[in-house]
Amino acid sequence: MPKIEEAVPKYLQIAHHIRDQILRGDLRPGDEVPSERQLAADWNVSRPTAARSLQALSHQGLVEKRQGSGTYVRGLDVNRRARELYGRARQTGKIYSPGEYAVITSAGWLEAPDHVAEALNLRRGSRAAHRRRVTNNQSGPITLSTSWFAPDVGERAPRLLDPERIQEGTLMYVETLTGRQGSYAEDRMCARLATDEEAAVLRLTERSAVLIVHHVVYDMQDHPLEFAEATYPPNRWAFEQGYPLT
Template identity: 60%
Template sequence: MPEIQQVLPKYMQIANFVRDQILRGDLQPGDEVPSERQIAVEWTVARPTAARALEALRHQGFVESRQGSGTYVRDRMRPNRLARERYSRSRDTGRIYPENERAVILAADYDTAPDHVAEALGLDAGARVVRRQRLIHADDKPVELSTAWYAGGIGETAPNLLIRERIRAGTMAYVEQVTGRQARYARDEMSSRLATNGERDALRLPEPSAVLVVRHVVYDVADHPLEFTEAVYPPERWAFEATYPVA
């Protein structure tokens, strides 16, 4: 019989909260994370629970302890930012990028949907779509090349999608606001392949180079596709999904 999933223990919920702050960029490499005392007070838990949360983060490789100083985000922590972290940051701060990241809009126009885009958006083959491509830099190094597609009709309601300028709160927040369609859930599919010539040039990669590819589909409250994005990431960076109970 199907069973309701168990809630994660308190220490893991705390660890996941801090982990998400790291993945969102709110806590940068070298930043100090809350101490056992701070966690115990803010979360109203016992000190051993707070200590176990920090220990879990250490074991997972997110933080390191410095004798007589505190606990800090590891200097080598360089995760790829997935859409989930950016949605969360946009909702909480009104901005999708932390201070050390910036995006350059490379394209914002109408195009003919490639077959896999048309299928993801539930459109006929060769349908007219809005295409919006961006190159994201972290600490002035290119770390993501992504292209978002929308059904062509959305371009009439959301004209800013067709302007090569940043949308500060994020394109999804903007599309929701002007269309009245609310995003309900998203699905990510990850794979790897060799980078194309254009991807190597944009991400400054040698030939040949493997890249991580994430295909991201956002669905509205009626379960209709609202946005399809294909993001390409360079090697030697990684994507982290979730911590979950096994037993």
């Protein structure tokens, strides 16, 4: 049963919980979200608090209320970030939502670029295990990303070097094979013009802007476990956590 935390307003906690379900793909466009009555019972809050949570989701453009019917998830073009992918993998054992799939375009050992070596605490020129993928949905390619792992991880988790898909996701697979649990992650984001390769893979016009995310997962001992670099096309939302200003 969900728990209420006093540090964040109750209605925002409920809204964030439903928003995360939408971003993970647990709730798909057209799905009905719980009613005010159901939310009030599940979260042990008043009906006005439950109603305010649905209103917050509506203001964010995530849901729409249909008169006499209920509240439903809107059709969204969303850049699904690692946080949402990991959450889905841990809950369902599958990293992608229905209609999404990845094609592994490259896997194996490569010399780690300097920024990758720095993120993984490797010496310059060290080799690292990599997996490069293009994530697609019914409209075509939506993300280009490469995951990198230190040599000891690549040796203990050999499927990282195989271009076959890992259904549960690379992080959960690595955790199982190495015994190292992901504890927290840090994301750094910037926008820039797409390279020729990125534009070709993501089917973008020349000089398109893209969102670049550098993502580092740390284990329970604060050691880097995975570095990933993802390229997202324009005109798709990337959602951040909401927060109170008081």
